[in-house]
Structures are given as structure tokens and as C-alpha cells.
Amino acid sequence: MSLTLGRMEASHKRTALGDKKMNIYIDNHQRQKKIDKAAKFIRQHFAALTAAVFLINLVFFAAFDQAVFHKGCEELYDGVLRLHILANSDSKEDQQLKLKVRDRVLSTAKELGLGKGCKDMQDTIEQSKQLLPQLIEAAQDELIKNESNQTVDACITKMYFNTREYEGFTMPAGEYHAVRFTIGKGEGKNWWCVLFPQMCLPVAFEEPLEQEMFSHAQLRVLTSRPKYEPRFALLELVHKIGL
Numbered sequence: 001m002s003l004t005l006g007r008m009e010a011s012h013k014r015t016a017l018g019d020k021k022m023n024i025y026i027d028n029h030q031r032q033k034k035i036d037k038a039a040k041f042i043r044q045h046f047a048a049l050t051a052a053v054f055l056i057n058l059v060f061f062a063a064f065d066q067a068v069f070h071k072g073c074e075e076l077y078d079g080v081l082r083l084h085i086l087a088n089s090d091s092k093e094d095q096q097l098k099l100k101v102r103d104r105v106l107s108t109a110k111e112l113g114l115g116k117g118c119k120d121m122q123d124t125i126e127q128s129k130q131l132l133p134q135l136i137e138a139a140q141d142e143l144i145k146n147e148s149n150q151t152v153d154a155c156i157t158k159m160y161f162n163t164r165e166y167e168g169f170t171m172p173a174g175e176y177h178a179v180r181f182t183i184g185k186g187e188g189k190n191w192w193c194v195l196f197p198q199m200c201l202p203v204a205f206e207e208p209l210e211q212e213m214f215s216h217a218q219l220r221v222l223t224s225r226p227k228y229e230p231r232f233a234l235l236e237l238v239h240k241i242g243l
Contacts, residue, residue, distance in 0.1 A: 158175055
């Protein structure tokens with residue numbers, strides 16, 4: 001009797017072990033089928049999957065690049081001081097007079113040490129305010145020397161500029177702080193340069209520019225070219241419609 005029971009228990013154990021092995025076999029088989037199915041799908045859609053991964057990376061890069069571009073523009077608006085000289089008219093005489101006033105203003109600014117010791121745009125603005133009467137006097141004296149009865153006025157303001165290229169850099173459209181000289185009616189073409197960071201005077205007098213004047217984000221914008229960057233035109237449109 002006990003022998004029979006023992007044989008029955010052994011038989012049940014063998015059956016259970018066999019069932020377990022069968023279940024493992026079935027699971028492995030099903031898993032392999034899934035792997036084979038996935039591999040087949042990848043082979044059939046490899047080009048599409050590759051394109052999708054590429055597009056995802058492209059979108060991510062474009063979003064990151066746009067964020068850097070936007071940051072660079074904001075830093076330029078908040079950190080650049082421009083010099084702006086507006087001619088009386090577009091006549092040949094008035095345009096030549098504008099350039100003479102420009103040269104006189106720049107040479108006077110250099111003599112007075114404009115920009116020296118300034119660590120940021122705000123320092124340069126404060127220094128410009130102090131020196132502005134002397135700069136206006138020099139500009140007016142230049143007009144008198146050239147037998148012109150026009151008057152010149154100047155102020156420190158914040159004004160809109162279109163996209164412009166200057167000394168290999170591209171300044172994006174937007175509102176900038178500026179030292180603005182207006183000759184006569186101020187209805188002619190203008191001349192401008194960058195007072196801070198120090199570019200105006202070094203360029204005018206062929207002196208070396210300071211190293212590391214701009215941040216990485218600013219350089220991303222400055223070294224772009226409007227011809228190949230539609231976002232410069234879009235930026236101008238945004239400012240014009242007041243968004």
C-alpha cells in the first residue's frame with residue numbers, strides 16, 4: 001500500500017515537473033515570437049524609425065537653439081549701448097556733414113575717456129550723461145566750422161533699430177539704449193556704432209577690441225547672418241506689429 005502511494009506521488013511530481021518545463025518552453029517560445037515580431041517590424045520600418053528619431057533630435061536641437069537665440073537677443077537689448085547720429089537730410093552736403101560731426105564726436109569722446117573704467121552698459125550710460133554737454137558742444141562747433149546754421153541736439157534714449165550688420169556682427173532688430181545725436185531736422189540717413197561693449201572707439205582709431213566682450217548666447221546671435229536666418233526677419237515683424 002505504501003509502495004503504491006509512493007509511486008503515485010513520484011508520478012505526480014514527474015507530471016508537475018513536466019508541466020513546469022512545458023510552461024517554461026511555452027513562455028520562451030512566446031517571448032521569442034515577440035522578439036522576432038519586433039525585429040521584423042524594425043527591419044520593415046527601419047527607414048521610417050530612423051527618420052522619426054532624426055526629426056525628434058532635430059526638433060529638440062531647434063528648440064534649444066531658438067532658446068539660446070532668444071536669450072542672446074534679450075542680453076543684447078539689455079547690455080548694448082549704441083551711438084546714433086541722424087543727419088538733417090539725405091542731401092550730399094548733409095550726409096557729408098553728418099560724417100564730420102561723427103568724427104568730431106568720436107575724437108572728443110576718446111579725449112574725454114568715454115567708456116574707460118565702465119564695467120557694464122549702465123556705467124557707460126552714466127558716464128555718457130556726464131560728458132554729453134561737452135560732446136554736444138563739440139558737435140555744434142563742427143557745424144559752425146563747416147559754415148552750417150544747423151543745430152545739433154543729443155539725448156540718451158531707448159529706441160528701435162532694424163537688423164543691422166556692423167564690423168562682421170549682426171545686431172538683431174529691437175529696442176536698444178542709445179546716445180542719439182540729431183542734426184537739424186533729423187530727416188536723413190543715420191550712422192551708428194556700439195559704445196558698449198567698447199567697439200566704437202577701438203574700430204574708429206584702429207585699436208584692438210577687448211576679448212570676450214560678449215556672452216555665448218550673444219555671440220550666437222551676433223555671428224548669425226540675416227541672409228540665412230529667417231528669424232531675423234520674423235523678429236523685425238514681431239517688433240513692428242507690437243507682439
